[in-house]
Amino acid sequence: MSNYQNIIVEIHGGSATITLNRPEKKNCMSPALHAEMCQALVEVEAANVKVVVLTGAGDSFIGGMDLEKCFFDNWDEPARFKEGVGYSFEWMRRLKAFPAVTIAKVNGWCFGGGMLVAGLCDIAIVAEESTWGLSEVNFGIFPGGGTTWATQANMPSRKQALYYSLTADTFDGKEAVTLGWASKSVPLADLDEATQKVVDNLLRKGRIVLDFTKQVYERTRDMNFPDAIDYEIAKLYELSRLTNDDWIKTALQSFKKREYKPGLQSYQVAREDI
Numbered sequence: 001m002s003n004y005q006n007i008i009v010e011i012h013g014g015s016a017t018i019t020l021n022r023p024e025k026k027n028c029m030s031p032a033l034h035a036e037m038c039q040a041l042v043e044v045e046a047a048n049v050k051v052v053v054l055t056g057a058g059d060s061f062i063g064g065m066d067l068e069k070c071f072f073d074n075w076d077e078p079a080r081f082k083e084g085v086g087y088s089f090e091w092m093r094r095l096k097a098f099p100a101v102t103i104a105k106v107n108g109w110c111f112g113g114g115m116l117v118a119g120l121c122d123i124a125i126v127a128e129e130s131t132w133g134l135s136e137v138n139f140g141i142f143p144g145g146g147t148t149w150a151t152q153a154n155m156p157s158r159k160q161a162l163y164y165s166l167t168a169d170t171f172d173g174k175e176a177v178t179l180g181w182a183s184k185s186v187p188l189a190d191l192d193e194a195t196q197k198v199v200d201n202l203l204r205k206g207r208i209v210l211d212f213t214k215q216v217y218e219r220t221r222d223m224n225f226p227d228a229i230d231y232e233i234a235k236l237y238e239l240s241r242l243t244n245d246d247w248i249k250t251a252l253q254s255f256k257k258r259e260y261k262p263g264l265q266s267y268q269v270a271r272e273d274i
C-alpha cells in the first residue's frame with residue numbers, strides 16, 4: 001500500500017476503511033488529497049475487498065472541497081487548476097462505479113463535495129449530530145462537479161432539492177435520512193458499532209451477488225419495465241453461471257432441509273471467491 005499523507009487506508013479481511021485525515025482543516029479535499037484518493041481506490045479495488053468504508057478523522061466527515069487549495073490558489077493557473085480538479089472527478093467516477101459495496105460513515109461536518117461523496121456511496125450510516133449543507137450558493141456558485149446530479153439522485157423531491165440547493169440551509173443526520181441522503185442515523189457514540197454491524201452483515205454475503213445487486217440497480221434505473229425484466233433475467237443466468245449455481249445448489253438446498261430461514265439470515269456461500 002502506498003504511503004499517504006492526507007488519508008489513512010486500512011484493509012482487514014474482506015473490508016477496507018479509507019479515512020480522510022486532515023482533521024485540522026475539517027477534512028476538506030485538496031488537490032493532493034484528491035490525487036491520493038485516486039491511487040487509494042485503485043489499490044483497494046486490486047485488494048478485492050467486499051466492502052469499503054469512507055469516513056473522516058476528528059469531528060468532520062468532509063468539509064467539502066478545499067476552497068483555498070482547489071480554487072483560490074490555482075485559479076490563475078488553468079493547467080494546475082484542471083489537474084487538481086481532474087483528480088477529484090477521477091476518483092468520484094471511480095467511487096460511483098466501484099465493484100465493492102461503498103459505505104459513507106458520516107461522523108460530522110458534511111458540506112458540498114462531502115455530500116457528493118456521501119451521495120455516491122451505496123450506503124450511508126450517519127451520526128444524528130452530523131451537519132449537512134449544500135453551501136455553494138453561500139460563496140456564489142451552484143453545486144457543481146456532479147453535486148447537483150447527486151442531489152437529484154439522493155433527494156428525489158424537487159421541492160426539497162431546490163430548497164436546500166438555493167438556501168444552503170443545513171440539516172442534521174436524522175433529516176439526511178428523511179431527505180434520502182442517508183440509509184440510517186444513529187447517535188455519534190454508536191456510529192462505529194452500527195457501521196461495523198452493517199459491514200459484518202455484508203461480509204457474510206457472496207461477492208458476486210453484492211456486485212450484481214449494485215449493477216442491476218444502476219442499470220435498470222433508466223430502463224423501461226419490459227427491458228428491465230429481460231436484463232434482470234439475463235443477469236440472473238450470468239450470476240448462476242459465475243457462481244456455479246450456488247444459490248440453487250447451496251442456499252436453496254439448505255433451505256429445503258430447513259437449516260435456515262432466508263427471511264432472517266444469509267446462507268453460507270460455498271466458496272470465498274464467489
Ligand code: ACO
Binds near residue numbers: 024026067068111
Ligand atoms: N476549505 C478550506 N479550508 C477549510 C474548509 C474548506 N472547505 N473547511 C474548513 N476549513 C479550514 C478553516 O478555514 C480553518 O482553517 P484555519 O485553522 O487555518 O483558520 C480550519 O479548517 C478549521 O475550520 P473552522 O472554520 O475554524 O471550524 P469550525 O468548527 O468553526 O467550522 C465549518 C466548521 C462550519 C465546517 C467551517 O469550517 C466551514 O464553513 N467550512 C467551509 C464548508 C464549506 O462550505 N465547504 C465547501 C462546500 S462546497 C464544495 O465543496 C465545492
